[in-house]
Amino acid sequence: MSERTGGWKGEGYELSPEQNRVVTRRWEQAAAARDRMDAMMKDVQQETARSHGGKLQGLEYSLKDVDSFRRKAATAAKEDKVPVEKTARKVNDLNRYTLTFEPDSYAEGVERTYERLREQGYEPTAEKNTWQDPVYKGVNTTWQHAQSEEKFELQFHTPDSFKAKMENHELYEISRSNDIDELAQGDEELARSYRNAANHLQNERYKNVKIPPGQERIGEQLIRDELKPVPAEHVELIRKKEAEKRAENEAKALAKAEAKKQAEQAALGLDGPAQAESQGLRNKLATKTAAPQARQSAATPRIEPLRAQSRGRGPSLT
Structure with missing residues (x-):
């Protein structure tokens, strides 16, 4: 909430x-x-x-x-x-x-x-x-x-350090949230080892920077x-957790984008299908209105207006 x-x-x-x-x-x-x-x-x-x-x-x-x-x-x-x-x-x-x-x-x-x-x-x-x-x-x-x-x-x-930082975002989140504590189930030594595993994975992306x-x-x-020795299985566990967190973040981003889209449509009083239907109706009405105007225009001689003098606004920028 x-x-x-x-x-x-x-x-x-x-x-x-x-x-x-x-x-x-x-x-x-x-x-x-x-x-x-x-x-x-x-x-x-x-x-x-x-x-x-x-x-x-x-x-x-x-x-x-x-x-x-x-x-x-x-x-x-x-x-x-x-x-x-x-x-x-x-x-x-x-x-x-x-x-x-x-x-x-x-x-x-x-x-x-x-x-x-x-x-x-x-x-x-x-x-x-x-x-x-x-x-x-x-x-x-x-x-x-x-x-x-x-x-x-x-x-x-x-550019390279920024790229590594962005790629490490989920590992950063995991290290500073309660995810590791939940994985360790109250074992403080295990939690320290998991955090160190996350550090090793982050370090991998900075090695060539x-x-x-x-x-x-x-x-x-x-x-x-400081990087300390860590069991390989702990590294793999955190690597798996990183992949899960990335998928979760991507899903959240998609949901947020969809919510924003729906909010914008709601502000117009339309949902997706209704918006398309309304646009189609407007196009039809515009076509019907244009037809008699075209006939009237063809029947009436067109008179060219006098060229308007400049009002000092300078060139039009388009």
């Missing part, structure tokens, strides 16, 4: 009506800022594209899904005893962006992006460089405007995960 003023439940977590109101209110603030931030990041991308080949990736995901945010807040409240109000106040990735640069222009491209954002009044509040980490490679930064509390996340990748020269100049160098 997911309601603006009611409670929320999902994947073993829940929010009370009051907690959900706090979370939803914070998300709506980010939603209201989205268009303006998107426009700013497009301007930054255009400039860095000319100078360093920068590309803005995944702009359609620049606003975190509201249910993902609810789940994040509910998870923090349940597992880490973090008040929902604190999560709503501290969250920095509701608006989020990714810029990619080729390895040889990466460091200079990131530095130019820093300059451009500072010119816009933003300052970095967090800079995490994990290019030496075996499980996740890139630079994650958080930016906040000097005159407001408005903030966003900006990730810097190469080139580390950009000069990246060590950017942010705080962090190594968050």
Whole structure:
């Protein structure tokens, strides 16, 4: 269940009506800022594209899904005893962006992006460089405007590291959800082994990713995960779980797209077949109306109007 003023439940977590109101209110603030931030990041991308080949990736995901945010807040409240109000106040990735640069222009491209954002009044509040980490490679930064509390996340990748990150999405979800705990059935040592198996699988996709020269100049160098020996059967189990999670996510995406389509049709007061039938009726009516108009036009001599003078609007752009 997911309601603006009611409670929320999902994947073993829940929010009370009051907690959900706090979370939803914070998300709506980010939603209201989205268009303006998107426009700013497009301007930054255009400039860095000319100078360093920068590309803005995944702009359609620049606003975190509201249910993902609810789940994040509910998870923090349940597992880490973090008040929902604190999560709503501290969250920095509701608006989020990714810029990619080729390895040889990466460091200079990131530095130019820093300059451009500072010119816009933003300052970095967090800079995490994990290019030496075996499980996740890139630079994650958080930016906040000097005159407001408005903030966003900006990730810097190469095309290859971005591809690996996207391919590892389900493994990331599994590692940070209660899926592994359910698989381990309360056995903490087994759960640690499963998480390590997920780390090994993520690392596989980063093995051939080139580390950009000069990246060590950017942010705080962090190594968050360490690869430890793990039984092969645990790796295969998590690989199977990853495939199931991917199929589940694809089904959710299709259902969401279908729901959006139906909502748009409902807004017009039509379902699919009715819409087609209505369009057919409109075409028939248009044909019947056009026929007498054509006959009338043929019977009446056509008089060419005088050419209208320009009203100073300039050329028409089509």
